[in-house]
Amino acid sequence: MRYSTLDGGKRLRPFFVLQTSRLFNVAEEAAIRVAAAIEMVHCYSLVHDDLPAMDDDDLRRGRPTCHKAFDEATAILAGDALLTKSFEVVAGPNTHSDPQVRCELVRELALAAGGQGMVGGQMFDLRAAELDMDVQAVTRLQNLKTGRLIDFSCEAGAILGKAAWQLRQALKAYAHDLGLAFQIADDLLDVEGDPEKVGKGLRKDAEAGKATFVSLLGIERARAQAEMLSRQAAQHLDCFDDKADLLREAARFVVERSL
Template sequence: MPRMSPQSRRLSEALAAAAAQVNAELDLLLQAGECPERRVHDAMRYATLDGGKRLRPFLVMQSASLFNVSPSSALRVAAALEMVHCYSLVHDDLPCMDDDDLRRGRPTCHKKFDEATALLAGDGLLTRAFEVLAGEATHCDPAVRCQLVGELAHAAGGQGMVGGQMVDLQAASLDMDVNDITRLQQMKTGRLISYGCEAGAILGKAASSLRLALKNYAREIGLAFQIADDILDVEGDAKQVGKALRKDAEAGKATFVSLLGIDRARAQAKMLADQACRHLEPFGDKADLLRSTALYIVERRT
């Protein structure tokens, strides 16, 4: 096993620590007592408290740290974002969408429970996320809370993740080039990643120039993340990745790898990671973990 560099070790430890904090916060925010609707709450917890990389919450917490935001505020926003991400996975896995049986190495929510419960669990996670963002405990300034709610709604809705999923469902029947795939993935994957980076700036009432720098960083790592996913779909091991692979090729969908080839796709991901790091120059050493995250995204095996 290759020896980890100090930077990689520091990032690994920071990711693990953030994931533990987010898991604990999700556990608190998704509590449910004995009641007739307990089944849907159990499904919501199953869909969220199952590990995962917790990359999006980590981005919230790291971007917030650049502006000395209260850790408790950042953690609530991080948990809310993860709820939205997990809701999207629950719905994406349904038979009417991607029809997947495995997620993060476990049966998907609809396989563990049933389709109707999984649908409601996704709905419950989405609405709970906005309830958390709107709560006074998230930030003392109502204007900040409103902006957090509005930006997440935009990122997750028809002009963001939901719209991207719609295009993805039609992708096999469309003649898509690299620009089309880039737009699709910026919507489906990139918008929530971008929100994770911008949320810290919103919480910290940062200057527009600094918020823009984080938005530009997020744009690059969002695309790099998807290219890395496409490479893993071709080269990865299903047991290690924790989900079914090579489904895009079987469905005849164009991907960055099918259009560029493995070597060019890998080079493109590395170039995007390098560009992302340059956008962090205004933050100096405080953004070192975000720089390491950009490199981790293109080198990950899960």
């Protein structure tokens, strides 16, 4: 569990929880607990996704994947325990004084991570190579597989801060555009990236015959689309003051890492 969570990923989802929490002056311990829980969910999904029966990856963040460093059974159980732990942490009394807020966070996390969210997206992805996927289908797949958890990361600050409905919607819209830009950038990295720098195996989608934003749109249009979405994401933050500046920068960062 430690090997696969404390190994220096980008911590993008925790960053969103902490930064959106700042907008509403949420207590730091609360934000950190939810941030840690979401990172546990993200890392469990990587551990299971890397298994031989799934993507069969040997390398993750520049190190052997969990089942390579230990064994398959340990990787399955470490993932299961991380997922379970995330709910223990979110439901804990120190996450928020109002249990209604904790329940809402548990529900939203479960909806984002479960069969009609992230895991549903992974299941969809397993069948993707057999399906005739257009841009809309790839968008839907990516929204499930990675978008829903990013949405929740950005909404978490608003839930913790009991934010007004429009502000919560603004963060959701930001997350939605940013998540898609992030995924297009990921597809660009998969084609153009340096495996040494990226720290994981690349060109797997093309080898598996999977449709991606890049295979469907071409490199130029995919990049233009990612840049447009990144600008649009930042615009959703216009209702916030300079406390949202790091979130604005993040919208640029997710695209620029693929330049």
